[in-house]
Amino acid sequence: MEKSKLEIVETNYRKLEDITNTCESLVEKVGHLIVDLFNNPDPKLEKQLNEFNSKFSARHQELNDIREQYQIEKLYPLQGVETFNSTEEERES
Secondary structure, three states, rough: OOOHHHHHHOOOOHHHHHHHHHHHHHOOOOOHHHHHOOOOOHHHHHHHHHHHHHHHHHHHHHHHHHHHHHHHHHHHHOOOOOOOOHHHHHHOO
């Protein structure tokens, strides 16, 4: 049986959510390791992890933005949910 467009978009969205959650978990785990290094210092590892965490946090935010955009542009319309942006709201006022 062939999947409907809505089912495909929902599957893609769930995968994006899963990737986002995994990314968030990794950011947290790196943060925990950095905190653990306070008790057993390793300056080189700490520096590397701080740089990694900074870059990874930015990627995590980008992924959140991609997921939200996909939800607004693809998922909501197929679910019949109306969305509008702030400029549309301002024009109606």
